[in-house]
Amino acid sequence: MRSVEGKWQRKWKEAGVFEPKVEEGRVKYFLTVPYPYTNGPLHIGHGRTYTIGDIIARFKRLTGHNVLFPMAFHITGTPIIAISERIAKKDAKTLDMYRSYISYYVEDREKIEEILESFKDPLRLATFFAEKVQADFEALGYSIDWRRKFHTGEPIYNAFVTWQYERLRQLDVVGKGEHIVTYCLLHKQPEGEDDIQDADVNPVEVLEYTAIKFKLEGSDISLLASTLRPETLLGATNMWVNPEADYAIVEFKGEKLLVSKKAWVKLTHQYVEPDMRVVGELKGAELVGKTVETPLGQKLLILPASFVDPDNATGIVYSEPSDAPYDYVALVELKANPRVLEPYGINPRVVETINPVKIIDVPGVSDHHAKVVVEKYGITSQLDEKLEEATREVYKQQFYSGKLIVDDPDFKGLSVPEAREKMKVKLISEGKALVFYELNRKAFCRGGGEIIVAKIKDQWFIDYGTPWWKDRTRKLINEKLEIIPSKYKKAFQDVLEWVEKRPCARKRGLGTKLPWEPEWIIESLSDSTIYMAFYTIVHKIREYNIPPEKLTPELFNYVFLGEGSAVEVSEKTGIPVKVVDEMRNEFNYWYPVDHRHTGIPHISNHLTFYLFHHTAIFPEDKWPRIISLNETVIREGAKMSKSKGNVIPLRDIAKIYSADLFRFYIASAASLESVLDWREKEIELVLDGLYRFTNIMMQSRNVNGELPSDYYGRWFASKFRRIISDAKKSMEALEIRDYVQTTFYQVMNLLEQYRDLVGEDYLKAVKYVSKDWLIMLNPVIPHLTEELNELLGGSEFLSTSEWPRSDKYPEDEESEILVDSLFSLVEDVRKILEVLKKPASRAVFIVAPEWKREALRLYREKKGIKTIIEELKSKYNLRGRELEIVEVVQMFNKNPSEEVFKTSSKKEYEVLEYSVKFLEKKTGLKIEILWEDEARARGIPRSEKAQPLKPAIYVD
Ligand SMILES: [Zn+2]
Secondary structure, eight states, X not given: OHHHHHHHHHHHHHHTXXXXXXXXXXXXXXXXXXXXXXXXXXXXXXXXXXXXXXXXXXXXXXXXXXXXXXXXXXXXXXXXXXXXXXXXXTOHHHHHHHHHHHHTTOOOHHHHHHHHHHXXXXXXXXXXXXXXXXXXXXXXXXXXXXXXXXXXXXXXXXXXXXXXXXXXXXXXXXXXXXXXXXXXXXXXXXXXXXXXXXXXXXXXXXXXXXXXXXXXXXXXXXXXXXXXOGGGGGGOOEEEEOTTSEEEEEEETTEEEEEEHHXXXXXXXXXXXXXXXXXXXXXXXXXXXXXXXXXXXXEEEEEEOTTOOTTSTTSEEEEOTTTOHHHHHHHHHHHHOGGGGXXXXXXXXXXXXXXXXXOEEBTTBOSOHXXXXXXXXXXXXXXXXXXXXXXXXXXXXXXXXXXXXOSOTTXXXXXXXXXXXXXXXHHHHTTSXXXXXXXXXXXXXXXXXXXXXXXXXXXXXXXXXXXXXXXXXXXXXXXXXXXXXXXXXHHHHHHHHHOOEEEOEESSSBSOBOXXXXXXXXXXXXXXXXXXXXXXXXXXXXXXXXXXXXXXXXXXXXXXXXXXXXXXXXXXXXXXXXXXXHHHHHHHHHOSOOEXXXXXXXXXIIIHHHHHHHHHHSOGGGSOOEEEEEOOEEEXXXXXXXXXXXXXXXXXXXXXXXXXXXXXXXXXXXOTTSOEEEOHHHHHHHHHHHHHHHHHHHHGGGSOOOOOSSHHHHHXXXXXXXXXXXXXXXXXXXXXXXXXXXXXXXXXXXXXXXXXXXXXXXXHHHHHHHHHHHHHHTXXXXXXXXXXXXXXXXXXXXXXXXXXXXXXXXXXXXXXXXXXXXXXXXXXXXXXXXXXXXXOOEEXXXXXXXXXHHHHHHHHTTOOHHHHHHHXXXXXXXXXXXXXXXXXXHHHHHSOOGGGGGSOHHHHHHHHXXXXXXXXXXXXXXXXXXXXHHHHHTTOTTGGGOBTXXXXXXXX
């Protein structure tokens, strides 16, 4: 397989078979998969998404569509620059990693070092991997139109994005102002999902805490304790600090606030107060044993707790052990180990008196909610990881069904969300709390910098909250867009509702300058939203050598939006009218994007922005039509990661496995919505299947293809016809796994059965269907099918042929049912022989008479049993056999089947007669076929048990 793959890739390229042209009147299909980010080699996880994209493209081509499947490369943002800088600084880890990346492609040691040296230039790094990714894609047989490739650092692309952003600014959806962002402490700039390690699989969210001031008794200092649930202040029992942690006293708007040292750094990024400064430092241990006063006037003791993370929010919390599992466990632990309190001089009896106070009622939970859940999970330590899950469970249940049962009339009877909001507003407006932002998890940028939440004063952002814009995008998602698998539609709808302002530019990175403030660079999630439009014209820009400075907004306004005229644009830019119109035609023909395929983690960012930017800039008829998604890839049950060393680079695939084996495995191992677990054992099985397939095909090479018109031939043809139509339906619904099942395994199985029926003549059937079969398999295993087609005498590319016509294969459902039932009959005899446990030599198959079918037919017409008996008795002379009529109906009732009504008794008998040889071969018995009446006449026992399609079997 490996040896023929390169040959076909060359042939396709030479013939330009994947370079479509505008063909007015012909149905087009514009399919895209996101351009890869080229800061390193891709792996099989990426390979799954791109392979599925290619399979769809190839299928659409076969079903008559003029398919455009382009590809480009994304280099925008800071990650590539960061790597270049680390290489320039001779960072050992980075040098090692990139040395190994380069060695995937280059063997010569000196050459590797030379290339590594060149990576000090970020553009060299990006284009090196872009080239390699292209080679990897070609080696996998992707049917991409490479004439249209570009990278996002090219001036022609910058011109396009410049146009896009001027448009957005005119629409008044871009603004500048105070903005909450994820911010890198190392690089001192906002950094988004694209820059944060693992953010695609483990999203980073900004959480809004309420940081409440607790006055330290006998001082002017307030402890700032943060919570996501300020309503629980009503049930606070004590404070927790981490005795080991470092705390700072911060002067803030004339007050002294005590927070962890880590939190101080975050505060300075969230509150720009010129005179905010640290006026003192202390260890947590120094606070333990002291008392604070809550904003509600209550006195609380400060106690030690190791679960308190100085690196999370303010590093101080108050305890509400009735509803917070962490607090509950910490309190229980403290009571069990009173010695912990000794160094602080706290009397253990004081701690004994601290007990949870129930303030929230949840239906079905009579005890303290935290206690119930902690006990359910069997948690005994405040460092138990299960506490996260327990906390989520309590919070979720209380959020939806909790009610406050406190005396305070302001809060009594409120739902948890109502009470939360009310308490927050009350505390903040009274100056007793402030907002503190924190991430849902610890996060670092790809360059190793710690990520925190910061408020930026003058940040450029896109306002996805703009009402008219949201309305338009909602219309697209709810009314127009098809999402496959459809269960993800809800995720799109959710993101649409919560997405608000998003930073769109940074002061650093590769990419396109913000047109009106060129010290800003448009960041990577913001410059990759409508680039599919650029694919439609980029090859024309290259063909006519149009320089970037001629790619003016007027040109794009005309090409993409039909504003102005070709003549005006031509006068202004100097580009000939003919060329301007060609570009306009290309766009008009290819757009909108019919189908975008990608991975599920892109829903909440990239795909959402893709939809938004389209509804902002383009008219409705140019909006995206289908989005499909696939899950990720793991390997032998484990997540792939660099640290585990279990990542398989795409580069190795074609060399180690062959492209077609990979493609087949990817397509067949999991449905789109399931995680694909890459298992070597299963790959071997797939390979075996492909060998058998190839052998069958090769054996059929010198036989004449024909399908006889006997029962078996008609059965085969009708089955194959069904396979053709089922396969098409599967792929149209993107049930690609079913598609492989149908086109490969079902056909293999059908041929095996046919071989059982007719012996080696089955090869004639293989030959008869070979072309159609190869065509159906071509989207999945394009190289092998092209090669076999050539070996079997085909002279044209399969990749550009037409989907098989099912009407070449006559439909004959009756033959299908009757021949299928032969195989189940053989199974029945086998079971009988097993039970008998004695040697047998002869079997009689007894066929039910036509009146039994008629009885069932009348029954299906809802005739009463009396009427049925009346009608049949005289017609078939069944006087005295009324009970038999009743029995036939009863047996049918136990196991009803429509197939009975699609067959006649006469044909049933004929097919059995015709198949005596087959039945004898399969059962090893002498076979006789009798009508029920004949068998009864011969006194064969239980002959009357014959049912339509279920002959009575007598073994002797
Ligand atoms: Zn950073």
